[in-house]
């Protein structure tokens with residue numbers, strides 16, 4: 644399985660250039676080795692600047708971006724990935740995602756363009772986001788490059804048992820967005836209970852549960868306080884993991900129908 648450093652740093656919504664660059668720089672200097680951006684977030688230039696400013700070799704940082712659903716026609720994939728690399732100030736990224744299988748996504752034409760970019764060295768790995776097992780099966784059939792990751796919403800209130808089983812069986816890393824429930828982990832009593840036992844916060848417990856499930860979380864944070872809190876998580880014991888596994892309420896925080904391209 645491809646090693647993807649964990650946790651990664653999410654950057655969606657961090658579109659103030661200086662604040663985003665400074666956050667990425669601090670995160671890398673604190674020890675983060677994976678940064679997640681997307682064409683859609685309008686911050687690739689700031690992310691690239693933060694990576695360049697940090698006192699750590701570019702080669703040590705695992706950089707991921709995503710192609711916007713409206714840019715998934717093959718000629719747009721080629722053109723806009725070139726533009727993303729320019730904005731990021733790098734020759735290649737480590738992970739290039741199909742952001743969402745919608746918009747101009749057509750597996751038969753989109754995915755060969757990802758293979759071409761992979762062969763040309765514009766990305767080390769190919770990945771997808773918001774894919775179901777059926778869409779993953781289809782993508783794996785078409786692509787020559789292995790699909791190394793599927794990025795989806797995963798947290799204690801959306802445990803994604805089917806996608807976790809699929810990932811485990813097919814050597815696909817599951818990358819979790821909204822891993823701290825968009826800042827609302829404290830609303831979940833089970834997370835508060837486990838947090839108290841470890842003298843930790845509910846956000847840290849949510850991230851620790853994802854680590855225990857071999858899922859790579861990419862919490863978004865801005866100031867050093869949140870960055871550090873999300874980087875330093877407790878080890879959960881079997882009882883803690885079982886307490887969280889037993890949560891049977893479900894809450895999806897990101898509504899695909901409300902996505903900006905719809």
Ligand SMILES: NC(=O)c1ccc[n+]([C@@H]2O[C@H](COP(=O)([O-])OP(=O)(O)OC[C@H]3O[C@@H](n4cnc5c(N)ncnc54)[C@H](OP(=O)(O)O)[C@@H]3O)[C@@H](O)[C@H]2O)c1
Nearest residue numbers: 653654655820821822823824825826846862863864865869
């Ligand atoms: N592939 C996709 O379709 C998709 C969809 C959504 C998100 N994503 C990616 O996944 C990343 C993470 O998801 P997300 O941003 O939706 O949600 P999230 O990481 O669960 O939550 C981020 C929110 O939590 C706050 N926060 C950070 N650390 C905290 C802590 N320790 N305690 C309390 N609050 C804290 C942040 O505030 P501050 O910024 O003020 O610290 C921010 O408001 C995104 O940034 C993006 O990179 C991908």
